[in-house]
Amino acid sequence: MDFAGGPLALLAKDARVVPVISASRGRVEITSARPLASIQGYRAMFDLVPDDSEEPIELRMYLSLDDEPLTETWLYQYSPPGMADRKLYNS
Numbered sequence: 001m002d003f004a005g006g007p008l009a010l011l012a013k014d015a016r017v018v019p020v021i022s023a024s025r026g027r028v029e030i031t032s033a034r035p036l037a038s039i040q041g042y043r044a045m046f047d048l049v050p051d052d053s054e055e056p057i058e059l060r061m062y063l064s065l066d067d068e069p070l071t072e073t074w075l076y077q078y079s080p081p082g083m084a085d086r087k088l089y090n091s
Contacts, residue, residue, distance in 0.1 A: 003063055003071045004041030011035075017065050019044040024058035026050040026080075033063055050080040 011017065019033045027049040036043045042063055050057060057078045063071045080086070 001044050001061060001074050002036060002039055002041060003044065003074075004036075004039040007070060008042055008063075009040035011065070015065055017042055017063050017070065019046065019061055020064050020069075021046050021059070021061045023048060023060075025053060025055070026057055048078065050078075050086075052083065054080060054082055056080075 008017075013035060017033045017035075019031050021028045021031055021044075029047045029049060031044075031046045033042050033044045035041075044061060044063060046061075048057070048059070057080065059076045059078055060073055062069050062073045
């Protein structure tokens with residue numbers, strides 16, 4: 001997810017911006033937020049490991065600096081594939 005606007009363009013290049021991510025089910029792993037000069041903002045990334053359910057997963061994410069929100073909250077409803085169609089890369 002790319003975030004731009006507001007105070008993001010004014011931050012120092014070494015600012016410790018972190019993504020704050022929640023999922024209604026499953027696990028969120030390997031999170032990062034990195035400066036993206038082409039948009040004068042940040043790109044946030046994460047891995048989602050769904051549980052065994054095929055029900056939709058509610059995702060929320062925003063960027064934070066020193067425990068203070070920097071951005072609006074991104075909301076997304078992810079529908080995981082059926083169990084037969086899932087591939088595990090780390091077993």
